[in-house]
Amino acid sequence: MITELIINAFLVTLMMGIAISLLKTRSVIFTVILTSAYSLVAALMFITLDAVDVAFTEASVGAGISTILFLAAMAYLPKEEEKNLNSQFLPALSCIILGAILIWCSYDLPEIGLATAPIHLHIVPDYILGSKNDIGIPNVVTSILASYRGYDTFGETVVVFTAGIAVLALLKNTKIPKYQNKSKFKKKVGKNV
Amino acid sequence: MYKNPILRICTKILFAPIILFGLYVQFHGDFGPGGGFQAGVIVASAFILYSIVFGLKEGKKLLPEKINLFLLALGALIYGGVGIISILLGETFLSYNTLGTNPQSGQHIGILLVELGVGLTVSNVMISLFNSFAGYELDKG
Amino acid sequence: MNWIKGNKMISSAMGIWNYWIVFILMMIGLFIVIGRKNFLKKIVGLAIFQTSVFLLYITFGKITGGTAPILTGSASLIYSNPLPHVLILTAIVVGVATTALGLALVVRINSIYGSIEEDDISAQDLVDYHDQNQIFEKINTKLNK
Numbered sequence: 001m002i003t004e005l006i007i008n009a010f011l012v013t014l015m016m017g018i019a020i021s022l023l024k025t026r027s028v029i030f031t032v033i034l035t036s037a038y039s040l041v042a043a044l045m046f047i048t049l050d051a052v053d054v055a056f057t058e059a060s061v062g063a064g065i066s067t068i069l070f071l072a073a074m075a076y077l078p079k080e081e082e083k084n085l086n087s088q089f090l091p092a093l094s095c096i097i098l099g100a101i102l103i104w105c106s107y108d109l110p111e112i113g114l115a116t117a118p119i120h121l122h123i124v125p126d127y128i129l130g131s132k133n134d135i136g137i138p139n140v141v142t143s144i145l146a147s148y149r150g151y152d153t154f155g156e157t158v159v160v161f162t163a164g165i166a167v168l169a170l171l172k173n174t175k176i177p178k179y180q181n182k183s184k185f186k187k188k189v190g191k192n193v
Numbered sequence: 194m195y196k197n198p199i200l201r202i203c204t205k206i207l208f209a210p211i212i213l214f215g216l217y218v219q220f221h222g223d224f225g226p227g228g229g230f231q232a233g234v235i236v237a238s239a240f241i242l243y244s245i246v247f248g249l250k251e252g253k254k255l256l257p258e259k260i261n262l263f264l265l266a267l268g269a270l271i272y273g274g275v276g277i278i279s280i281l282l283g284e285t286f287l288s289y290n291t292l293g294t295n296p297q298s299g300q301h302i303g304i305l306l307v308e309l310g311v312g313l314t315v316s317n318v319m320i321s322l323f324n325s326f327a328g329y330e331l332d333k334g
Numbered sequence: 335m336n337w338i339k340g341n342k343m344i345s346s347a348m349g350i351w352n353y354w355i356v357f358i359l360m361m362i363g364l365f366i367v368i369g370r371k372n373f374l375k376k377i378v379g380l381a382i383f384q385t386s387v388f389l390l391y392i393t394f395g396k397i398t399g400g401t402a403p404i405l406t407g408s409a410s411l412i413y414s415n416p417l418p419h420v421l422i423l424t425a426i427v428v429g430v431a432t433t434a435l436g437l438a439l440v441v442r443i444n445s446i447y448g449s450i451e452e453d454d455i456s457a458q459d460l461v462d463y464h465d466q467n468q469i470f471e472k473i474n475t476k477l478n479k
């Protein structure tokens with residue numbers, strides 16, 4: 001119990017520190033490395049919250065592929081962010097007000113870890129029993145992902161496919177061809193024109 | 194591209210175990226953490242490592258662009274195909290009960306095929322994303 | 335009466351203080367998105383916002399004394415709720431797809447405008463708009479003469 005609390009407090013402090021440094025830094029390479037570190041610490045927090053599949057995916061996708069894409073894009077962008085001259089009072093005020101409203105609303109949520117909260121009693125016991133009896137797969141997350149909620153996974157695959165196609169359309173062969181009026185006429189009629 | 198012999202030799206040694214680990218995560222998604230998405234990203238990272246160390250041209254020789262685009266589309270088509278086969282066998286879209294001799298083996302076959310489709314699409318999309326970003330200035334000429 | 339109500343708020347906060355950390359991280363991410371002018375920083379802020387939302391959902395699914403939702407043989411284990419795990423798995427992959435597309439757009443914008451600061455791009459767009467208006471006026475005066 002005490003070790004869980006200490007580990008939780010340590011990881012939370014790390015995440016807050018990384019988020020605040022991301023606010024203050026202006027160099028692009030530091031930003032990219034800190035984002036990757038943020039994803040990795042979030043993956044560690046997912047493990048302490050018993051979400052092993054999610055931690056695996058966040059570590060590989062968030063701290064792996066996302067960092068590679070940021071580094072690959074960083075090669076074409078300016079290396080330092082400009083100093084912000086405008087006053088940032090209005091964005092800060094709206095964020096503080098929104099945060100206060102969210103914290104005030106959080107008093108209605110059930111306690112963390114309560115086993116009789118409504119989301120644990122609705123349909124999840126049926127899924128766990130069905131994964132044992134009807135499907136026969138030990139990993140409940142895979143059985144929900146591929147069988148009970150397979151339609152959402154289909155949509156997700158199509159979204160990933162669309163993103164790949166869209167980036168190909170944006171970044172491949174970016175030369176806009178010039179309309180050569182003369183050479184088209186020459187090709188049609190022959191070389192004697 | 195790096196001409197350092199240590200990097201090149203280590204990449205060549207590590208390439209096969211990374212893909213083996215990716216296949217392990219893909220097929221053991223039923224028994225432990227894992228599944229299509231994680232396996233796709235791990236396999237993609239092997240190819241991206243090869244492209245980083247040996248150059249983009251060598252990476253494109255290893256996995257040609259046409260095969261990359263073909264496998265990208267094939268993954269999504271496999272997923273949709275499983276759903277369409279379920280319709281042709283008389284059930285609703287994406288119901289795996291009729292794919293095998295009894296409902297449980299049908300579910301196993303359905304989940305295996307579906308995760309295969311997801312893994313194919315995700316790995317090829319990640320490789321294609323990296324190639325697009327890395328080859329941007331080269332194409333502009 | 336006020337101090338009794340305050341005491342109750344503090345003691346019931348012991349069970350939900352994790353949510354507060356997540357909300358603070360969310361607000362830092364949102365501040366980076368709307369407060370900074372650099373497009374790359376905005377995408378990074380969006381990534382921070384997304385990751386803290388994932389933390390919120392996974393915190394909803396945790397049961398004290400539970401374990402990872404992988405069935406073992408024993409019958410009397412409590413498993414944490416696997417449904418938020420599934421939703422967040424989808425959300426993570428969609429998030430990286432969005433980030434990749436945003437980065438591709440930022441790279442193209444940089445190659446056309448020469449910078450990725452919002453002020454620079456607005457100013458260039460305004461100059462282009464004024465130039466176009468001048469050309470249209472010249473054409474109109476020439477046609478009407």
